[in-house]
Amino acid sequence: MRISVVGCGFVGLTTGVALAHLGYRVHLVDINKNRLSSITEGESPFYEPLLDKMLMTGLKNKTITMGSDIEKAVKTSKFIIIAVQTPVDKGGSSNLSFLLKCSRSIARSLSAGKIIIIKSTVPPGTTLNKVVPILESDSGLKAGKDFGIVMNPEFLQEGRAIKDTLEPSRIIVGSLKKKHGEQVMSLFHSIDAPKLITDIPTAEMIKLVSNCFLATKISFANEIANLCEKVGVDVVEVMDGVGLDDRIGRRFLNAGLGFGGSCLPKDLSALIAFSRNHDLNLRLLKATESVNSAQPLRAVDLLEETLGSLKGKKIAILGLAFKSGVDDVRDTRALPIATELVSRGATVMGYDPLANENFQKLLPSISLKPSIKDALFGADGCIIQTEEKEFAKLRQQDFSGMRNRFVIDGRRVIQSPKKLTDFGINIKAIGLGDTKSVRGKGGSSAK
Ligand code: UDX
Numbered sequence: 001m002r003i004s005v006v007g008c009g010f011v012g013l014t015t016g017v018a019l020a021h022l023g024y025r026v027h028l029v030d031i032n033k034n035r036l037s038s039i040t041e042g043e044s045p046f047y048e049p050l051l052d053k054m055l056m057t058g059l060k061n062k063t064i065t066m067g068s069d070i071e072k073a074v075k076t077s078k079f080i081i082i083a084v085q086t087p088v089d090k091g092g093s094s095n096l097s098f099l100l101k102c103s104r105s106i107a108r109s110l111s112a113g114k115i116i117i118i119k120s121t122v123p124p125g126t127t128l129n130k131v132v133p134i135l136e137s138d139s140g141l142k143a144g145k146d147f148g149i150v151m152n153p154e155f156l157q158e159g160r161a162i163k164d165t166l167e168p169s170r171i172i173v174g175s176l177k178k179k180h181g182e183q184v185m186s187l188f189h190s191i192d193a194p195k196l197i198t199d200i201p202t203a204e205m206i207k208l209v210s211n212c213f214l215a216t217k218i219s220f221a222n223e224i225a226n227l228c229e230k231v232g233v234d235v236v237e238v239m240d241g242v243g244l245d246d247r248i249g250r251r252f253l254n255a256g257l258g259f260g261g262s263c264l265p266k267d268l269s270a271l272i273a274f275s276r277n278h279d280l281n282l283r284l285l286k287a288t289e290s291v292n293s294a295q296p297l298r299a300v301d302l303l304e305e306t307l308g309s310l311k312g313k314k315i316a317i318l319g320l321a322f323k324s325g326v327d328d329v330r331d332t333r334a335l336p337i338a339t340e341l342v343s344r345g346a347t348v349m350g351y352d353p354l355a356n357e358n359f360q361k362l363l364p365s366i367s368l369k370p371s372i373k374d375a376l377f378g379a380d381g382c383i384i385q386t387e388e389k390e391f392a393k394l395r396q397q398d399f400s401g402m403r404n405r406f407v408i409d410g411r412r413v414i415q416s417p418k419k420l421t422d423f424g425i426n427i428k429a430i431g432l433g434d435t436k437s438v439r440g441k442g443g444s445s446a447k
Contacts, residue, residue, distance in 0.1 A: 004074065006106070014156060023063075026063060027073050048161050121207050135149070212285055215259055218252055220253075235431025259333075315382065319384060322386075327357075332359070409429035
C-alpha cells in the first residue's frame, strides 16, 4: 500500500519518514527542486534529530521515493496526505493558497477509492467548504462516496518531531464518512496512543485550540513572572507548586521571553481572525497575544534599568532560534529583542549553536559570532534568549571577556544565579526580582 505525502516541509517530511519507518511505502512530493534534491541525498532541509538517519534508511531500503509530479503520485497511491504550509497573511488569517492549489492538482488525477488526508493546519470549515468543492468539481467525483476525505492534525514539537509522531499524545482523525476515518486510523494500528475519530470541523478545531491553549499557558506564566519579579518571589518555584495540581500540570508554565516558532503565534492569530469573521471577539486569546508581544521587550527594559541608556552599548544575545535545539528562527523572540536594542542605539552581537545562518538572513545588520566567548567579548550586557544546555553550564570565567558583567537570564537556565553573583556577575532573571516587598521584616527564603 503506497502513501503519497504532498509538501516536504517540517510536517510532511517527518510524517513521510515516520510512516516509512512503520512499514509503508511512501512517496514524497514537493515542487521545490532544491528541497527534493537535498532529500534525495538523505539530508533533511532543516535540523531535526533522528530525521536524517531514518530518511537515509528509507531511501536505502526503497520504502521512500520522491518526485515533483503530484498527478502521478495520486494515480499510484491509495492515501494522499496534504501537508503544505498554511502561513498567516497580513490580516492574521490563514493563507490557504498553497492548500487550494495543491487540491486542484490532486483533483485532476483523482479516481475512485482514494483517501485524501489533510494534515495542514486550517481554520474549521476549510476542508468541507473549500477543499472538498475543488476536489469534487475538478474530478467529477463525490466526497465520502467515491473518495474519502479526512483531517488528521499533527501535534509535533520541533526538536522531537519523530518521537512525537511515533509516540504521540493522541491521534485525532476527523472524517466525513466513518469508514474512511477508520481506514486512516488503522494506518496507525501499531502505535499505542489514545485515538479519537470525530467529524472534520471538530478535528480542525482541536488542532488550533490545542496550540492556543499552550500559548495561553505560556502567556499566563509570563504575566505572573512579571508580578513575581516586582515583589521578589521566584516564578519557577511558584509554577513548580502550581503545576503539582494535575488539573493544571507543570508543562508549558515556564516563564521567559515569550513563545515563537512556526505554530503557536500563527495558530493563535488564525483562531482570532477566524472568530472575528464569525463576529466574535476572543478576548482571552487577544490578551495571550498582547502579553507575548510585550514580553521580549522586558529583557531590554531590564538591561536599561541597570545600564541606563543603551546608546553606544554592546549587547550580546545568546540564543537566536525560537527555542533551543533547533535552527528555526520563525517568529523567534530574538528578532523583536535585537530590533529594539538597535532602535535604542545599542550594537548587537549574537550567537546560536544552530541558527546563526538563518538569523543572519532575518536581520543582516547584526554581528553574529561563532561562539559564546566571541559574542560576550567586550559586551556591556547579555541576554540569554533560549534554553540551550551550553548556556545553563556557563561559569564565572565564561563572562570574563565582558566589559561589564551584566546578564539577563531570559529563560531561567542559570541554575545557581547566587553563585555567579558572589563572583561579581550581576544577574537579573525573568520572574526573579530582588525586592523583598512581600516578606515583611524578617522574611527570608526557605532555601
Ligand atoms: C508547538 C506545539 O508544542 C506543538 O504541539 C505543535 O504541533 C506545534 O507548535 P513547537 O513550535 O515545536 O511546537 O514549539 P514548542 O516547544 O511548543 O515551543 C513554542 C515556543 O514556546 C518556544 O518559543 C518556547 O521557547 C516557548 N515556551 C514553551 C515557553 O516560553 N514556555 C514554555 O513553558 C514552553
